[in-house]
Amino acid sequence: MAKSKRQEQKGYFTYIKWFWILFGSGVLLVTLIFLLASCGVFGAMPTFERLENPETNLATEFISSDGETLGKLYLNDNRTPVAYEDLPQNLVNALVATEDARYYNHSGIDARGTLRALIFLGSKGGASTISQQLSRQLFVGVRSKNKMQAVLQKIKEWVIAARLERNYTKEEIIAMYMNIYDFNYNADGIRSASRIYFGKEPAELRIEESAVLVGMLKNSSLYNPIRRHDLVLNRRNTVLAQMAKYDYITQKEKDSLQKLKMDINFNPESHREGLATYFRMYLQRFLNNWVEKNPKPDGEKYNIYLDGLKVYTTVDSRMQKNAEEAVQEHMKNLQAEFFHQNTPERNRTAPFLDLTSGAIDTIMRSAMKRSARWRYLKREGMTDKDIESTFHQKTEMTVFDWNSDSFEKDTVMTPMDSIRYYKTFLRTAMMSMEPQTGHVKAWVGGVDYKHFQYDNVIQGARQAGSTFKPFVYAAAIDQLRYSPCDSLPDNQYCIEPLKHGNMEAWCPKNSNGKYTGENLTLKNALANSVNTVTAQLIDKVGPGSVAAIAKNMGLTREIPEVPSIALGTPDFNVYEMVGAYGTFANQGVYVKPVMVTRIEDKNGTVLYEYRPETKDVLSKDVAYAMVNLMEGVTQYGSGGRLRHSFAKNQTVYKEIITGYPYELTNPIAGKTGTTQNQSDGWFMGMVPNLVTGVWVGGEDRAIHFSSLTYGQGASMALPIWGLYMKKNYENEELGVSKEAFEEPEEISINVDCTKVLEDRKEELDTEDDLEEIDF
The missing domain is CATH 3.40.710.10 (DD-peptidase/beta-lactamase superfamily)
Structure with a gap:
């Protein structure tokens, strides 16, 4: 009996010993894994210098004399950073409530969230903190479909998140995260997203608008407000519910906000659309000349697409808008009269007047050989005869049309016919300047940059x-x-x-x-x-x-x-x-x-x-x-x-x-x-x-x-x-x-x-x- 008791005690101590051995081994193993990850064994890790200065592509921004953004110049990333102080508090609250409720109480890794995710295998939510999500966006990249690789990526995220928390304040991490995220449609970062989806600066976002953008952080391709209205509306309401759950808004405010329609004001930003398109293209040429003569202190050239330059211009955005509207109003009506006078019954050589068929053919062939299509096919190695034959084959295309709301229509015609079609449109130019200073206040180089460049x-x-x-x-x-x-x-x-x-x-x-x-x-x-x-x-x-x-x-x-x-x-x-x-x-x-x-x-x-x-x-x-x-x-x-x-x-x-x-x-x-x-x-x-x-x-x-x-x-x-x-x-x-x-x-x-x-x-x-x- 006594022996049995001693055996039980021995077994108990053995169990305790092995428990601590296994626990200690686990801790050591995890520590070792983290150390190995820190040393770059599982893949390159960012240096301290990169953590201090994360590399992100920043668009060049063109700023009007009245402080508005006329447009941006970028290759892939239409990103202009916004300081934390310029983010509305409702956006920050929505982010924390939805993505990381204990954000201010951890140092990059949420232990409770991680344990919950392990126990329930992610069925009750993941464990990625805002800091981890930022580390993935900045340094890790797209999650691998290979399970082992995905685990190693997660470990790297933890290590980098902890380093980010040591190097930056909580506010700086939030600002970096909102500035780095891709919201689709060239909406890189919160400022572009705010302007593209709502036509306003981030500081002007209302609570329900902030909720839409925060909801997109889960998956901006899936939660696309332009293509999936109902899905995004439900996601927005989920964000508002999270804000109420964590007392950022009252239940009454939540109920009221959830009843509002999702009022998207879509303003796509591209080089061919928006305000002052012709002027922005002039600025691009200006910058290309400027960087040739003004290198960086280390001798390298500035990259006008990636280095985040700010170009302060003389153009007044309000006067520019007035100029573009004036051109559009008059030219649309003038063009209608021109079309009326150049119907086949009134002018069989339309849109040309007083020219022989031979002279018209010379003009058309010259335009054909100056076209982008001709240059492209020439680079592809096609002969002149073969290239010319393609200009007489009908093809689907989108052309300019004054009578369409978007000023475009889809049609089928030969490239040669499209050349003649575009020649029927009258062209225009307008520039406005303050004579005492020389400051150009408005610049309109044509009726539509997308089609007349x-x-x-x-x-x-x-x-x-x-x-x-x-x-x-x-x-x-x-x-x-x-x-x-x-x-x-x-x-x-x-x-x-x-x-x-x-x-x-x-x-x-x-x-x-x-x-x-x-x-x-x-x-x-x-x-x-x-x-x-x-x-x-x-x-x-x-x-x-x-x-x-x-x-x-x-x-x-x-x-x-x-x-x-x-x-x-x-x-x-x-x-x-x-x-x-x-x-x-x-x-x-x-x-x-x-x-x-x-x-x-x-x-x-x-x-x-x-x-x-x-x-x-x-x-x-x-x-x-x-x-x-x-x-x-x-x-x-x-x-x-x-x-x-x-x-x-x-x-x-x-x-x-x-x-x-x-x-x-x-x-x-x-x-x-x-x-x-x-x-x-x-x-x-x-x-x-x-x-x-x-x-x-x-x-x-x-x-x-x-x-x-x-x-x-x-x-x-x-x-x-x-x-x-x-x-x-x-x-x-x-x-x-x-x-x-x-x-x-x-x-x-x-x-x-x-x-x-x-x-x-x-x-x-x-x-x-x-x-x-x-x-």
């Missing part, structure tokens, strides 16, 4: 037409001290052969082919674009003087020193023209347009700051006289429709000019321009603190309206300016001037032509008159 603001150049005439008048006022009130006769005027280098007499006609024989003031002549007066002026000052003054005002392209430049035969782009006109508004000082004010790296270190480039070109009184001259254009000239409501022929324009008349009453200086055959329509408009240029035309000069009714600058381009300015004036915060242009304290040029001009103003009160004076 040629930037007509700065890449294109077209004949300037009558918008070049102010440079002729400026030379005459500057050199001959003419005033706006001086007069010249409206008679046919010829510049003799060999004079100024021309080989034969040049005798320009007025656009209507008529000559009044009257003496016209310079102000009247410019307002009505009288060619005979312009010819007399360039004959007096010489083409060389005009070319010189235009170049000093920022027109860098070649200007032949021949008399015909007076009517705007040289080609210029909108960028140059706006900069040049800014000289008139800025009291004779040319300021080169500027688009970027500062570049910072991801840490806020300033890498670049712009320096203004200026040049004194005209005296203040000459510049003011020119402004006074161009005010006549909008008072009683071809720009008069900005101000007046015409009783006659108003129905002619109602289909194409949205919002006409504009009835603007403030001082406006400007100039319309129309080139031969109505191929180009221009309007340059100025108020004291804003100069804006607009061009409209076809891709090819043979694509144009058949008459001045629709083809003049006052019909094609001016309405965009009018719509844009009306939108600007509706927002007083923009501070766009309604005041008069500043008059110099001392002015030696007479600009008071009131009596002379009132007589003419009374005569000109119908739309018919305006149609005859724009060229």
Whole structure:
């Protein structure tokens, strides 16, 4: 009996001994495994330096002058980090309640959660803490399907999570986790996700919106709010229930929030969509040039897609939006009229006018060989003959369409037909600049960047037409001290052969082919674009003087020193023209347009700051006289429709000019321009603190309206300016001037032509008159 008792005690102690041996061995084994993992036996582990500076790809961010994000530049990761302080508390609460309720009570590994997961084999929830999830996102990667590999990955997560907890605060870990997660649709990190799914910054998220994004953390591909609305709604409500369970919100708040609909405001971010697409592509080219000349301190180049640069621009997001809306409103209506005039019944060679079939074929074949399709197939090694044959095979494609809500439609056509289809669309360009600083406030390079990627603001150049005439008048006022009130006769005027280098007499006609024989003031002549007066002026000052003054005002392209430049035969782009006109508004000082004010790296270190480039070109009184001259254009000239409501022929324009008349009453200086055959329509408009240029035309000069009714600058381009300015004036915060242009304290040029001009103003009160004076 006693022996049996001793045997029982011996067995008990043996059991205890083996229990502790096994337990100790287990602890030692686990410790050994963790040590081996720490040493990288199971795979490379991040160094201390990498833990201090986790490598994440950061998008370059373009920031407007009013502090809004215009867009980003990235390859794969559209990520812009957000500090913990900028995260709403409701987002943090939702994250902790749903993903790691004991987050603030552990050091990276939740022992209770891990034990529960082991006992119930994960059926009652996993054990990954926020720190472990971050370690997987940063350093481990996608979970392996191999069980043994998955276990080793889990061990690495534990080790890295513990290290993260030692190196970072709880708040920093939350911020890193929310910044690293991929929410789909290029929504990398919480800032992109907030902007893409709700159209707002993270700090503006409401509780139910934060719950949607936190719910996506479980699996963003599965819980996709765009494709699986009901599933995501249920997941959102689960997150709200978790918040109530852990007392972050009350049960009453939970019940109320769960009844709300899931109001997704989807704003996809890509290089071809969003605000200021053409401007952003200009910025990309700017950065590519900048990084070539400005390496990092270690000699390496900055990566504009990965290094998280911040590019501070001059563009105002509100004015940019106004500009894009104005372009869209007018061009949609103008295009409808162009289509109407170019049906097969009205124009069998549409969209071309006055071309032979051979000339059209030459244009089409040239466009084919410039296309991306041709270049791609050429790189693939196909012969020219085989490539050309593919252009005549029907294929499915998505093309631009003004009448679709998305401006796209799916169709089937041959690539050659698609080239002709796209040539039927009129193109446009618009740029707006503050003349005193050169800051560009709005930039629209076309009607839709996704389908028309040629930037007509700065890449294109077209004949300037009558918008070049102010440079002729400026030379005459500057050199001959003419005033706006001086007069010249409206008679046919010829510049003799060999004079100024021309080989034969040049005798320009007025656009209507008529000559009044009257003496016209310079102000009247410019307002009505009288060619005979312009010819007399360039004959007096010489083409060389005009070319010189235009170049000093920022027109860098070649200007032949021949008399015909007076009517705007040289080609210029909108960028140059706006900069040049800014000289008139800025009291004779040319300021080169500027688009970027500062570049910072991801840490806020300033890498670049712009320096203004200026040049004194005209005296203040000459510049003011020119402004006074161009005010006549909008008072009683071809720009008069900005101000007046015409009783006659108003129905002619109602289909194409949205919002006409504009009835603007403030001082406006400007100039319309129309080139031969109505191929180009221009309007340059100025108020004291804003100069804006607009061009409209076809891709090819043979694509144009058949008459001045629709083809003049006052019909094609001016309405965009009018719509844009009306939108600007509706927002007083923009501070766009309604005041008069500043008059110099001392002015030696007479600009008071009131009596002379009132007589003419009374005569000109119908739309018919305006149609005859724009060229």
